[in-house]
Amino acid sequence: MNNFTLKKSFYTHADTLGIARALLGKKLMTSFEGKVTAGIICETEAYCGVEDRGCHAYSGRFTERTKIMYAEGGVSYVYLCYGVHYLFNVVTHVAGQPHAVLIRAIEPTEGIPTMLERRNLTKFTSGMGAGPGLVTQCLGLTTKHNGLSLLGQDIRICDAAPINPKQIVASPRVGMNFSGPYKLIPWRFRIADSPFTSKAK
DNA sequence: TAGGTGATCTTG
DNA sequence: AAGATCACCTAT
Secondary structure, three states: OOOOEOOHHHHHOOOHHHHHHHOOOOEEEEEEOOEEEEEEEEEEEEEEOOOOOOOOOHHHOOOOOHHHHHOOOOEEEEEEEOOOEEEEEEEEOOOOOOEEEEEEEEEEEEOHHHHHHHHOOOOOOOOOOEOHHHHHHHHOOOHHHOOOEOEOOOEEEEOOOOOOHHHEEEEOOOOOOOOOHHHHOOOEEEEOOOOOOOOOO
């Protein structure tokens, strides 16, 4: 499509699960230091507020790290995981409701030479953006970009035709090391049979 | 399948 | 102030 940037209203409504599904097939684009890179979102996970045991803001945790999740939808939430990997999330819902969608995999489409350089690879592979830590490497995202608007030039998400719901597979989220209903709730979404997603379970 | 890595959070 | 935890990746 013609790189039409999604509007704020895409992010601010209450249905984070719907947003996580709707983001599949959209194009996530960054433009840092004159380098444009972009990829089609192939896999997401939803994190839904203070009642969601898997959410960083579970039970109202409000800290230096999590406070951006409480912002109005349409900004980025980037944090360092395991001391090694940056993970990029899209904040959703209205201000005060800490919801977000983790971007877990992309199909690289633009700026591939730049992505290869950032990944320290020589050849394009379908797995080069398959995993949340790899997505951020490809796109050059770090905690520097935490809290940035998704409506500006640096980071934006471009509209595209929705994925057929039948093509979307829902499964439990990764890394839910606790018990209770949120451990197995199917809030991970990916495009069926996409070779660009992180390994299917 | 285990180890690396460091910011963040919790406990004492 | 210190130790546990953590939405992961890579190479054995």
